[in-house]
Amino acid sequence: MARNNSVTFRSENFQVTSKMNKDGKISIDSRKIYTDNKSGGEKLGIASLLSLVSSIPFLRGVMAMFEVYVNKKIGALVFLIIVLGIISPLVTGAESLMIPISTINLFAFIILSLTVFLLKFSEISKYHSAEHMVGNNFTHNRKMTLENVNKSSRIHRHCGTNLAILALIIFECVINLFNQLSVNILTPLLYVSAGIAFEIHVTDNKLLNKIFYPFYFVSGIIQFLTVTSHPSEKHLQVAIEAFKEIERLETEK
DSSP: OBOSSEEEEEOSSEEEEEEEOTTSOEEEEEEEOOSSGGGTSSOSSHHHHHHHHTTSTTHHHHHHTTTTOSSHHHHHHHHHHHHHHHHHHHHHOOOOOEEEHHHHHHHHHHHHHHHHHHHHTSHHHHHHHHHHHHHHHHHTTOOOOHHHHHTSOSOOTTOHHHHHHHHHHHHHHHHTTSSEEEHHHHHHHHHHHHHHHHHHHHOOOHHHHHHTHHHHHHHHHHIIIIIOOOOOHHHHHHHHHHHHHHHHHHHHO
């Protein structure tokens, strides 16, 4: 994951964030990933529950929607508000608001356009590129040097952009079968779309990957043009340091 001044990599056992500080120095924050108290890592409770849900097909796609929240408590709060918004009308018997599909499409376009604009012209797009380039360098089994990383592509097959676009396509295909929909149905439909998209996104099925190759080709172009920008040496170095640290931790565990 890339943020405004940092890159985070996560392995099976560790999560490492490399951050560029205001003084121009890179700081590293690492933690071990556990789901039980005996291991001395993350405590039982929300972390364990999230870990369990993240292992269940389709539900883990819904969880991926909340990975963008740096503060997991805020993410959980947003999730709770959304769930209450769905359940409350069912309990109170309040009549749900019907929204024309054209309005939903316009709203989705505006949100998507604003998101792309804010990402493209921010430091995030450059750290995003650095994250992809380090990942591609690792995939091609090349030594993790600045020179090698700089030669790598900033388009990545497993970018979250691919997941978001695929979920949006599925969502749009479903809602445009109707003239209008209840506002209470929109969120569950979005969740279902995200769940289906996630399973396609992470599959290793060769046939399915061939079928979706045209989508990933087009999505790669979208990645290049909208959510990534050419990184400088500092952006690449931040990503490299994060990866080297997580590699070191995995080797020494």
